[in-house]
Amino acid sequence: EAQVTQNPRYLITVTGKKLTVTCSQNMNHEYMSWYRQDPGLGLRQIYYSMNVEVTDKGDVPEGYKVSRKEKRNFPLILESPSPNQTSLYFCASREGQNYNSPLHFGNGTRLTVT
Amino acid sequence: GENVEQHPSTLSVQEGDSAVIKCTYSDSASNYFPWYKQELGKRPQLIIDIRSNVGEKKDQRIAVTLNKTAKHFSLHITETQPEDSAVYFCAASNSGYSTLTFGKGTMLLVSP
Numbered sequence: 171e172a173q174v175t176q177n178p179r180y181l182i183t184v185t186g187k188k189l190t191v192t193c194s195q196n197m198n199h200e201y202m203s204w205y206r207q208d209p210g211l212g213l214r215q216i217y218y219s220m221n222v223e224v225t226d227k228g229d230v231p232e233g234y235k236v237s238r239k240e241k242r243n244f245p246l247i248l249e250s251p252s253p254n255q256t257s258l259y260f261c262a263s264r265e266g267q268n269y270n271s272p273l274h275f276g277n278g279t280r281l282t283v284t
Numbered sequence: 285g286e287n288v289e290q291h292p293s294t295l296s297v298q299e300g301d302s303a304v305i306k307c308t309y310s311d312s313a314s315n316y317f318p319w320y321k322q323e324l325g326k327r328p329q330l331i332i333d334i335r336s337n338v339g340e341k342k343d344q345r346i347a348v349t350l351n352k353t354a355k356h357f358s359l360h361i362t363e364t365q366p367e368d369s370a371v372y373f374c375a376a377s378n379s380g381y382s383t384l385t386f387g388k389g390t391m392l393l394v395s396p
Contacts, residue, residue: 203383210293212373212388213328228383229285260327269377270316270335273384275327 172197176261176276183251184284191246191279193261201264202244203228203273204236206257213260219244251283286311288376290387297364298395305390307374308356314376317350317357318384322371331372332359364394 174195183189203218215228219238235247261276287310297303315336320328334341334348341348350357361368371391375384
C-alpha cells in the first residue's frame, strides 16, 4: 500500500531534550515536506526537499533541522525543543517533477514539549 | 511569496443544505488550486483540485470554481451530509514554487 509513515504518533518531551520524528514514503517520490498544524493557523511549512541531499526552508524553519540522505526518508530534528514547538506535525510527499500532483500526508505526530 | 486567505473559519449547516468556502490568493502566477479535507484526528486528504485553464470542476456533490481575474476560488458542497463534517483547507501554488501555500482552514459542521 502506498503510504507515508511517521513515527512516533505521540511524543511528550521536556525542553531542551533533542528528538527526531521519522518520516518514510514508499512511493518513490522526489518531493517531501514537513508541516506543523496549530489551531487557527492552518498548515505551515517547516522544510521541504526536492530530492536527495536537497533541502530548503519553508515558512517556519526556526528551531528545526532536516536531512535527506535517502529518497524514502526525511526525518525532522528538534535539537533543543521548546514549548512553542508543541504542535501537530505532518510529513508529506509528492512526485517531484509535477508541482501540481497531490500531496500525500502521513498520519501526523502530536508533540508536547513541557 | 504567496498568501492565501480562507473564509469563513467555521461554517454550520443543516443536513441537505449547501456549503460554500471561499479563498483568495495574492500571486497572480499561481495556477494550481487544490482542496484538502481533514476529518477529526486524521490526515489531510485531497478531495478536488483545479488548474488555471479551467473555470469550474465538479465531482459528484463537490465543485470548485476559479476566478483568475479576481484571484479567488471557492469550494461548493451540495446536499451536505454529516460525514462532510471536517476541516477543509484550500491551497495555491505555481510552477515557480516548490511548495503549496495553505489557507488557515474552515471547520464545517453538518447537523442532522
